[in-house]
Amino acid sequence: MPAVTSAKAVFSSDHPLPWLFPLIAMLVVFTIYPLIYNIWLSFHEYAPFRRELEYVGTDNWVALWNDERFWGSLSVTLTYFVVVLIIELVLGMAIALLLDADLAGFGVMRGLLTLTLVIPPAITGMMFLLIQDAEFGVLTWVLEQVGVLDGTAPILSTPSTALLGVMLADIWQWTPFMVLIFLAGLRGLPGEPYEAAMLDGASGWQIFRRITLPQLSKVIAIAVLLRGIDLFRMFDYVFVMTSGGPGTATYTLSLYAWQQTFSFIKWGYGATISLVSLVLILVIANLFIWIAKVRW
Amino acid sequence: MATVAYRNIVKSYGAVRVMEDLSLDIADGEFAVLLGPSGCGKTTLLRMTAGLETVTGGDLLIDGARMNEVHPRDRDIAMVFQNYALYPTMPVWENIGFSLEVRKLPKAEIRKKVEAAAAVLNLTDYLDRYPRELSGGQRQRVAMGRAMVREAKVFLFDEPLSNLDAKLRAQMRMEIRQLHDRLETTTIYVTHDQIEAMTMADKIVLMKGGRIEQVGTPDDLFDAPASLYAADFIGTPAINLIEGAVVDGAFKSAGIHLPLPPGTAATAGQRVTAGLRPSDMTLGAAGSITGRVVLAEKTGVEQNVHLDIGGADFVVTAPRDVSVRPDETVQADIPPQKIHLFDSASGARL
Ligand SMILES: Nc1ncnc2c1ncn2[C@@H]1O[C@H](COP(=O)(O)OP(=O)(O)OP(=O)(O)O)[C@@H](O)[C@H]1O
C-alpha cells in the first residue's frame, strides 16, 4: 500500500464521496434544510406587529385539526387525485392500445402527442377558461346545443361542476403523457406470449387482462407515481381558472397553503398544511411502489 | 381428430421465397415428423399451420376446410413453440392451465389436469415458480405441459425436446408417443434429430430448402432413400457414399468392386454414387471391399471401424468383440440388395 493516497486513488469508484458531494450539497441546500425549516416553522407563527416569528407550540396542529377549510380542501384534492388519475389511466391505456396497432397515420399521431405536454399549465388553464366561458366558450356552446347545459349554470362558476371543468384541462394536457409511457411499455413486450395465448383460445380481453396488463404493471406504477404526485399538489389550473371558487368548491391543499402563507401571512400555518401534504404524498407514493413490486 | 393437407403452399417474406410449391397430406391421427437441417422451413410450415404466419400461396386444409384466413384462435390447434413462448407473469401452473382457464373450467378440474401433466413432465416441484426461475429444460417441459392439457384437433411440436439431457429426452420421447397413442390426435412434430424422427414417427417428411425431399415411414427412408440427400441425412453413423462408374454391369471405384443391386436401371458408363450403410456391412477375411484400418470407435454397444479406402474415410459397424488393429488391412462385404445406387449428377435413386 502506498503511504500517500494519490489524487487518482481519491477520484476512483472506490471512493464515491467526492463524486456524490455536488448532489449531496444540492439535496441539503434545497431539500433537507427547507424540510427541517418547514417542520420548525410549523411550531411557530409570524407575529405581524412585532415582525418576528414566535413559538406557538402545537397551536398550528390543533388549529389544523379543527379547521373545516383544511378538511374541505383535502377532500377536494383527494377527489381530484382519484378521478383524474383513473380517467387519465384508462383513457391513456385505451389510446395507447389503439396507437400500438400501427395503422397508417398513427406514427404522425404519436408525434403529435407530445404537443400538449410542452404547453405551460397556466396557458392550458387560460385556454380551458376561455373554452368554458359562460358567454362565448366553445364548450359551453356545444353543451348548450346538445341540451346538457341550459345557460343558467356556467360550468366554472357552479359549485357542482367547477371541479369537473378544471379536471378537463388536466385530462386534456396529461393523458398524452400516459399514452406515451404506455406505448413505450407496449412496444417493449415480447410477441411470443401473444401467439401462445391466441392458440390457447384466449379472447382479446382475456389476453389484455392476463398477458398485457401484468407485464405492464411496473410501467403503470411509474405512470401513477409521476402523475399522482403532480395531481396531489395541483395548483396552476385552479389558480388560473377558478381561484378555488365558487366558494371553496375547487380549493386544493396547495392553493389553501398558498393562501394561508402569502395572502394571510400565516407562515407557520401554511407550513403545517404543506407538511401534511408531503406526508400524504409519501404514503401514497410508497403504497404504489410497494404494489409494483413483482416476483416474475 | 383431423386431417391436415397442404396444397401447393408458397411462402415468401417480402421478396425472399422460403417455400416453393409444397404439397403434403397428413392423415387423421397420424404422427408426422418434419425432419430437416436448420433453416429448411420446418418452423415456418408449423407457424402457417397454426395461423401465426400468412400463407403466400396455395391452400391449407384442416379436415378438408380451407384455413388460410381462419384466425389462430379458431383453428383449435395446440403448439409447443421452439422458443417456448411462456407467459412471463404467470407461475408454472397458470401457464399450463391458461387454456383451461380461458375456457372457464372449474378451478378444481384445472388443478387436477395441471397436476397430472406436471407429474408426467417431472414438474410437480416447480408449479409455483415463474418461468424466469426455471432452467431451459424446465421451461421447455412447461411448454409441453401447456399442449398436453389441451384437447386440440392438431398438435404442433417445434423441437420440444431440444434442451433436455439424453436420458430425459429418451423418457419424454416415450411419453409423447404414448400420449399420442392414447389420444390419437393428429400430430406434426418438428425435429432435426433423426433418432427422434425414426423412433416416434408414423411418417417422416424430410425437407430441404423449403421443399419436400421424401415422405415415407421411417423404414422407407432408411431402406429406400429417394436421393443422395435423404440417404446422407438418415442413419448414424452416416452412410458411406462412394463415387464411381458402372462398368460391365458392376460398380467400380478405387479399391471397391460391387455387383449392381437387383433391378437397378443404371446404364453402362454412367457416373453413379453407391451408398453403403455401415450397419449393413460385415468385416471378414474375404469381401468386395478392401481397406486399411484407421481407428475403431467403441460406442458401448458396438464399434465403428474407420477404414481408409483410396484416401476416403469409410465406416463399417462391427460387433464390439471383433478385434481390429490400426494399419491392418481388412475386407468388408455387403449383400447386393443393401446397396443404394444414385445418379451422381441428379442425386436421384437408380
Ligand atoms: N420473419 C422472417 N423474415 C425473413 N425470413 C425468414 C423469417 N422467418 C424465417 N425466415 C427464413 O425462412 C427460412 C426457414 O426458416 P424456419 O424458421 O422455418 O427454419 P427451421 O427449419 O425451423 O430451422 P431451425 O431448425 O433452425 O429451427 C430460413 O431461411 C429463415 O431465414
Ligand SMILES: [Mg+2]
Ligand atoms: Mg425452427
